[in-house]
Amino acid sequence: MAARRSRALWQLSGRGWSRALLSLRPPWGWARPMSTEKPGAHTHFGFETVSEEEKGGKVYQVFESVAEKYDVMNDSMSLGLHRVWKDLLLQKMHPFSGTKLLDVAGGTGDIAFRFLNYIKAQNQRQQQRELKSHQNLSWEEIGKWYQNSRSPLGESHVVICDINKEMLKVGKKKAQTLGHKRGLAWVVGDAEELPFDDDKFDVYTIAFGIRNVTHIDRALQEAYRVLKPGGRFLCLEFSQVSNPIISRLYDLYSFQVIPVMGEVIAGDWKSYQYLVESIRRFPPQEEFKEMIEDAGFQKVTYESLTSGIVAIHSGFKL
Numbered sequence: 001m002a003a004r005r006s007r008a009l010w011q012l013s014g015r016g017w018s019r020a021l022l023s024l025r026p027p028w029g030w031a032r033p034m035s036t037e038k039p040g041a042h043t044h045f046g047f048e049t050v051s052e053e054e055k056g057g058k059v060y061q062v063f064e065s066v067a068e069k070y071d072v073m074n075d076s077m078s079l080g081l082h083r084v085w086k087d088l089l090l091q092k093m094h095p096f097s098g099t100k101l102l103d104v105a106g107g108t109g110d111i112a113f114r115f116l117n118y119i120k121a122q123n124q125r126q127q128q129r130e131l132k133s134h135q136n137l138s139w140e141e142i143g144k145w146y147q148n149s150r151s152p153l154g155e156s157h158v159v160i161c162d163i164n165k166e167m168l169k170v171g172k173k174k175a176q177t178l179g180h181k182r183g184l185a186w187v188v189g190d191a192e193e194l195p196f197d198d199d200k201f202d203v204y205t206i207a208f209g210i211r212n213v214t215h216i217d218r219a220l221q222e223a224y225r226v227l228k229p230g231g232r233f234l235c236l237e238f239s240q241v242s243n244p245i246i247s248r249l250y251d252l253y254s255f256q257v258i259p260v261m262g263e264v265i266a267g268d269w270k271s272y273q274y275l276v277e278s279i280r281r282f283p284p285q286e287e288f289k290e291m292i293e294d295a296g297f298q299k300v301t302y303e304s305l306t307s308g309i310v311a312i313h314s315g316f317k318l
């Protein structure tokens with residue numbers, strides 16, 4: 001209860017004065033309007049206060065607007081570092097042949113493609129090992145080996161679910177270019193109300209997505225519902241930087257450079273201003289861990305990467 005109250009206060013107050021001082025930002029923030037209070041339930045869209053009904057539409061517009069330039073923006077803003085973070089998420093997942101993955105807020109498919117590549121590489125390595133270890137294969141074994149080599153994914157499957165049709169459209173084109181024909185499905189759906197039955201998936205991932213959802217608690221409950229008992233929740237998201245010097249440089253970079261890049265590369269300053277503001281609004285590592293536990297997950301842990309610029313949270317439905 002106390003944790004929930006402190007979380008609510010934290011959400012109302014933002015990151016606070018000390019962070020503002022460290023970031024050389026005025027404590028009221030650059031983009032925070034003076035009075036944006038509206039009647040009814042309200043939430044945040046970056047530093048702006050909006051009604052809960054408005055938020056979903058605004059987030060939709062952001063990703064509709066950036067979809068075509070999304071991938072090139074990520075490489076430019078992070079100098080490719082987002083690829084390393086996504087690879088680390090897959091290493092943590094360590095999927096096996098047969099894993100059914102649901103990638104929510106899957107956007108242009110980065111996590112899904114990594115998953116397919118991981119499974120394919122793992123199966124190929126296994127087949128090579130088997131072939132080497134059997135000097136004299138029986139007909140049955142030769143048959144099995146050929147069958148496996150024709151379907152390197154086995155029973156593995158990934159569903160990419162995202163609320164935004166434009167992001168999925170870009171993802172589907174990318175899948176064609178990369179030659180991913182099997183083992184994936186694209187579904188339009190809301191993280192808060194997933195269009196899937198209970199106990200369906202072995203792993204649920206959400207990368208850079210949960211920050212944009214209006215009711216994070218509902219998205220976490222949905223993650224819990226669709227996972228099989230024993231299933232794993234994995235979330236890659238921006239988090240809190242621990243080192244004050246890096247934090248200050250990061251704030252400078254975020255507020256001074258990223259929106260400019262957004263304007264130059266994607267012709268969209270506002271969406272990238274929203275990105276950096278939404279990062280500051282998201283709860284720090286420990287706070288988010290508690291939210292995951294509140295949804296019913298057990299053995300919840302997290303790992304901070306690159307000084308806490310991002311973190312991977314993990315939990316199990318036991």
Ligand SMILES: COc1cc(O)cc(C/C=C(\C)CC/C=C(\C)CC/C=C(\C)CC/C=C(\C)CC/C=C(\C)CC/C=C(\C)CC/C=C(\C)CC/C=C(\C)CC/C=C(\C)CCC=C(C)C)c1O
Nearest residue numbers: 070073074077078079081082208249250252253256271275
């Ligand atoms: C609309 O919503 C979205 C849209 C999207 O496209 C994507 C997302 C979701 C996001 C992702 C999938 C990942 C995207 C990645 C980021 C947002 C970037 C994360 C940031 C970093 C990895 C960089 C962190 C930077 C630091 C810790 C500080 C180092 C920076 C400096 C020394 C430069 C400080 C800046 C100034 C003094 C201002 C003037 C500087 C310039 C004009 C030069 C520009 C500088 C650079 C390009 C250097 C940047 C350096 C790096 C990227 C290397 C990072 C190295 C380390 C962390 C050690 C979405 O929701």
Ligand SMILES: C[S@@+](CC[C@H](N)C(=O)[O-])C[C@H]1O[C@@H](n2cnc3c(N)ncnc32)[C@H](O)[C@@H]1O
Nearest residue numbers: 063105106107163164167190191207208209212
């Ligand atoms: C920053 S992108 C992340 C894409 C991808 N996971 C990646 O790591 O590159 C955020 C994605 O979240 C999606 N999104 C936002 N709100 C959502 C919701 N309520 N349900 C499902 N997806 C949502 C957006 O449409 C967008 O594609």
